[in-house]
Amino acid sequence: MINHIVFDMGQVLVDFNPDFFISHYTGDPEDIRLIRSKVFETGAWKEIDRGTITEEELIGPVCSCLPARLHGAVTELLLNWIDHMRIMDNILPLVRELKENGYSLYLLSNAGKKIHGITPKITALRYFSGVFFSADFHCVKPDEEIYRKFFKEFSLDPRECYFIDDRADNVEAGRRFGMEGYCYEGDPDVLRTALQENGIFLLDKMIVGR
Missing domain, CATH: 3.40.50.1000 (HAD superfamily/HAD-like)
Structure with a gap:
């Protein structure tokens, strides 16, 4: 029973909509796709869910995989994405x-x-x-x-x-x-x-x- x-x-x-979160920091569709692939579609995001790393600790590794022009957007996203839920x-x-x-x-x-x-x-x-x-x-x-x-x-x-x-x-x-x-x-x-x-x-x- x-x-x-x-x-x-x-x-x-x-x-939980990654593209919506990212769109607050860049409006370019290709940039949104690129950031999504490096932030939300990697094993690192699963480790955030597992509690072994934090979003703050992910900023450096993600930025190292993206062009410098996106570093500010990525930083703001990882610090503040939860505010857009x-x-x-x-x-x-x-x-x-x-x-x-x-x-x-x-x-x-x-x-x-x-x-x-x-x-x-x-x-x-x-x-x-x-x-x-x-x-x-x-x-x-x-x-x-x-x-x-x-x-x-x-x-x-x-x-x-x-x-x-x-x-x-x-x-x-x-x-x-x-x-x-x-x-x-x-x-x-x-x-x-x-x-x-x-x-x-x-x-x-x-x-x-x-």
């Missing part, structure tokens, strides 16, 4: 309803230390019983270690959890522990149907703006 709903954060509760409140009514119907809610997210600076702005988290950020525990999805630590941290039985993540590999990793899940593509109504099909009690129709 499902008693706990576990949410990812990026592309579920917040809009947009909250995805379209899922908030569903989060609220799950809580009202007696489900405990948890967050399991790959995120670096800077994320703590914006968590008060994420309205949905007010309804959560616990949050688990990868950098605080030095492990990342979809590695098995993060799931073990998550279940242990909150004393959860994975068979009583339902996982919502925007990456299929993260959902599949959870299934290996017995945690059923759904790969979220941004539509709360489709998610609602998936939840109901898995025996999770909700009203038949979402009431927007409850």
Whole structure:
């Protein structure tokens, strides 16, 4: 029986959009592509999520791979990108309803230390019983270690959890522990149907703006 709903954060509760972050510091499409490839599409960003390095420590290595004209943009991006995170409140009514119907809610997210600076702005988290950020525990999805630590941290039985993540590999990793899940593509109504099909009690129709 499902008693706990576990949410990812990026592309579920917040809009993690590298091109949008970069666009605050350069408007050139080729520069945006180049910076994205050197900042967000490397193993170094995963280490930020793992908590082994910080954005400040990444400035030098990234700048060494880019033309000097982009060094200022990269520096400002790495210091301030978190300030441009947009909250995805379209899922908030569903989060609220799950809580009202007696489900405990948890967050399991790959995120670096800077994320703590914006968590008060994420309205949905007010309804959560616990949050688990990868950098605080030095492990990342979809590695098995993060799931073990998550279940242990909150004393959860994975068979009583339902996982919502925007990456299929993260959902599949959870299934290996017995945690059923759904790969979220941004539509709360489709998610609602998936939840109901898995025996999770909700009203038949979402009431927007409850």
